[in-house]
Amino acid sequence: MLFSFILLISSGSMVVLHITSPFSRSASLSCRSSSSSSSSSTNCAASRSSSWKADPRQGRPVPVPDEDLAEYEDINSDAYRNHDRPRAALPHLNDIGVPELEQPKQQQQMQQQQEHQQQQQQPSIAEESKEQQPPNASSNVEEEATADEKSVTPQLNKDDDPKAPETNANGVLAEDEEEDEDNQDQHEEEDVQGPIPFEDTLETIDSDEIDPDTKYLVYLPYAGITNQFYGMLRGMEVAKATGRTLIIPPITASSHDKSKQNQPWSKFLNLKRFTDLTGIKVIEFHQLRDREQAEMSSLKCGITCGFGSKREIDFTAKGFLKQWKFDLTLTPLRQDANKLDTVTSLLAPYKEDRYVCISNTYKISVKDKGEWERFGQHLHFTQEMEDFVQEFLDANLTPSESGHRYITIHARRGDFAEYCANNFAGPKLIHCLPSTEQFAERIDQVQQRLNPALALSSASSMTEMLPVFVATNERRPEELKKFAELGWRFIDHDAMGTAEKHGVFSPMIVDQLMMSHAQAFVGIQMSTFSRVGALRQRDWHQRAMEYM
Numbered sequence: 001m002l003f004s005f006i007l008l009i010s011s012g013s014m015v016v017l018h019i020t021s022p023f024s025r026s027a028s029l030s031c032r033s034s035s036s037s038s039s040s041s042t043n044c045a046a047s048r049s050s051s052w053k054a055d056p057r058q059g060r061p062v063p064v065p066d067e068d069l070a071e072y073e074d075i076n077s078d079a080y081r082n083h084d085r086p087r088a089a090l091p092h093l094n095d096i097g098v099p100e101l102e103q104p105k106q107q108q109q110m111q112q113q114q115e116h117q118q119q120q121q122q123p124s125i126a127e128e129s130k131e132q133q134p135p136n137a138s139s140n141v142e143e144e145a146t147a148d149e150k151s152v153t154p155q156l157n158k159d160d161d162p163k164a165p166e167t168n169a170n171g172v173l174a175e176d177e178e179e180d181e182d183n184q185d186q187h188e189e190e191d192v193q194g195p196i197p198f199e200d201t202l203e204t205i206d207s208d209e210i211d212p213d214t215k216y217l218v219y220l221p222y223a224g225i226t227n228q229f230y231g232m233l234r235g236m237e238v239a240k241a242t243g244r245t246l247i248i249p250p251i252t253a254s255s256h257d258k259s260k261q262n263q264p265w266s267k268f269l270n271l272k273r274f275t276d277l278t279g280i281k282v283i284e285f286h287q288l289r290d291r292e293q294a295e296m297s298s299l300k301c302g303i304t305c306g307f308g309s310k311r312e313i314d315f316t317a318k319g320f321l322k323q324w325k326f327d328l329t330l331t332p333l334r335q336d337a338n339k340l341d342t343v344t345s346l347l348a349p350y351k352e353d354r355y356v357c358i359s360n361t362y363k364i365s366v367k368d369k370g371e372w373e374r375f376g377q378h379l380h381f382t383q384e385m386e387d388f389v390q391e392f393l394d395a396n397l398t399p400s401e402s403g404h405r406y407i408t409i410h411a412r413r414g415d416f417a418e419y420c421a422n423n424f425a426g427p428k429l430i431h432c433l434p435s436t437e438q439f440a441e442r443i444d445q446v447q448q449r450l451n452p453a454l455a456l457s458s459a460s461s462m463t464e465m466l467p468v469f470v471a472t473n474e475r476r477p478e479e480l481k482k483f484a485e486l487g488w489r490f491i492d493h494d495a496m497g498t499a500e501k502h503g504v505f506s507p508m509i510v511d512q513l514m515m516s517h518a519q520a521f522v523g524i525q526m527s528t529f530s531r532v533g534a535l536r537q538r539d540w541h542q543r544a545m546e547y548m
Helices: 105-121 123-132 174-191 198-203 225-242 271-278 315-323 340-346 383-396 415-423 426-431 436-450 459-464 477-485 498-502 506-517 528-541
Strands: 002-008 014-020 028-035 038-043 050-055 060-065 216-219 245-248 282-284 297-302 326-331 355-358 407-411 468-472 520-523
Touching: 198 297, 198 355, 216 225, 216 297, 225 245, 225 340, 225 528, 271 282, 315 326, 383 498, 383 506, 407 436, 407 506, 407 528, 436 477, 436 520, 468 506, 498 506, 506 520, 506 528, 520 528
Parallel strands: 216 245, 216 355, 245 282, 297 326, 297 355, 407 468, 407 520
Antiparallel strands: 002 014, 014 028, 028 038, 050 060
16 A cells, blocks of 8 residues: 655655555655755655664664665765776666666766755755654664765665675675775785895995995804803804804893893903904994894894704893894704804805804804914903993002902802702812802912912911902802901992993903902802903913812
8 A cells, every 4th residue: 555645845845755555565665855946856765664673782673674675776876886886786776666777877977966966955855854764763774965975875685686796794895895805915915024134134234334245144142141252252263264244142131130131242342452453353233233123034044053953042042032123044054063164164055145144153162172362362341341340449449459459259159059069069069169168268378379478377467468359149148248257358239330330241241350350360160251260361461270
C-alpha cells in the first residue's frame, strides 16, 4: 500500500512523502523535495525499514538492515570517485527502479550541477528531512550533506548481491584496496631502511683527519680495562701487518663495573705522541661517529680466537655494540685462528675492503710477545692526568718529601679473591692474593733496599721511610685499618673526586699513574693491571719490577 502526504512550507516549497506499507519486504522511506522556483528535484538520503536491536556500545537500539535491499545515491558524487570511477558506490536508481547505467555523461554532469545549486538554495530541506527520520536512526541513514559537506552513501552488504563489487569496512572497493596496500607497502619499503653499512658512514665524514683512500681495521673490545689495553696493543700488531689504520674502540664498561659508560683512550693516553714515536696511525670511534646522533649501522666482523664460534662475544663487546649503535654480523674466516701470522694471512683476501673487522684481538698470540716493546711503552699519559696526580702529591706529601719519592702497592681484592682461591691454592696463592702481612714484609725489604742505612727497628727512622700509597679495591674496614696502622695511605678516589672530575674510568688510570712514577712499586704477579705498572717502571724509569 502507498500513502502520500503533501506538506507546504513557508518558503513555498512542497514536500511529498511516499510511505509504503511496513509489511512489504521492499518497504522504504524516501524523501523528495520540489521548489516553485525550480523544476529540478533532489533525492534525500534514504533508509530502508529494519528490525531493531540494542547497541551494546551506546545502550540504544540500532537498526539491523534488511539483507536484500539497499539504496544508493548518485554515482557521480565526487566523494566516491577515484581516477574517474566510483569508489564504494553503485548506480543510482531511477523512478522505476532500473539502474541508470547508460545515462549520457553530459546529462549526468548537468544533473549534478543542478542538484548542487539546489542544495545551496534549500538547506532547510535537509533539516526537515532529518526530522522525518525515525528516532535513533541507524548510521546507514545519513543526513544529506549541506553545501560544504560531502554526502555519505549507504553501502551494499556484499553478501546480498553476488555481482556487487567487494568493499572493505571503510567502503573501499577491494581492487582499489589491494592497489592502495601495494602502494603503501612500496612506500614503507622505501621509507624503512635497514642498518646503514659501516663503510658507508665513513664516506659521509667531513674531516681533515679522514683520508678517503685509507683502509681501516676494527676490533671489538674485550673484558676489563687492562685487557682492553692489551687488546688495543695486539690490534696494533694486526693493523701494522695489514697496512691499515686502527680504529680504537673507547674504554667500555665491563662486567666488573657495569656502568654502561665509555670514554675515549685519548682522554688518558697521548695518542698523537704515540703516532709520532711509532709511526702507527690510529683513530678513535668518536672521531668517526657521533654516538648520540648516529643511526644504526651494520658491522661485519670475521671470527677470531673463537669469539663468535666456540664462545659468545663477551659483555664488554655487547655493550660497545649497543652504545655505538651497531648491528653485528659475525662471519667465519677460512680458519678460526688466534696466532698473529695466521690471522693476518686470513685477512689478505680482503685487502681492497675499506675496513675489516675481527671479533677479538686480546687472545691473539704474538710470537715474540713484543707488543709492549713495540707499542705499549710508547703510550704515555696525557698532561691533564699527569697534572691531576701532581696536585694530589703536592697536597699529601710534606716539603721534606721533596721530589715526591714514594712507594706504591697494588693490592687487588674483592672480585679477584674468588678467582685466586679457585686457581692458586696453597703456596701459589701469594702470587695472586697476598695478605696485608705478606705485603708488609715485602715493603720492609724495599724500604731497606732504597735506604741501606735505614734501621727499621728505630722509631726515629720512621721519618726517613718513604711514604706508601695503596691502590686497591679493598673495602673491608678491618683491612683498611691494617693499612692505616702500618702508616700506609689509601688512595681514596671518593675524597679526591677523581671520577667526578675525569670520568668513570679515571680512578684506574690515576692508580696506574701512581704505580708508574713511584720510586718503587710492588704488584701482584697474576694481575695484568700490576704487570703494566711494573713494565712502565722498568721501561720509563729503569727500575726493578717488584712482584709478590
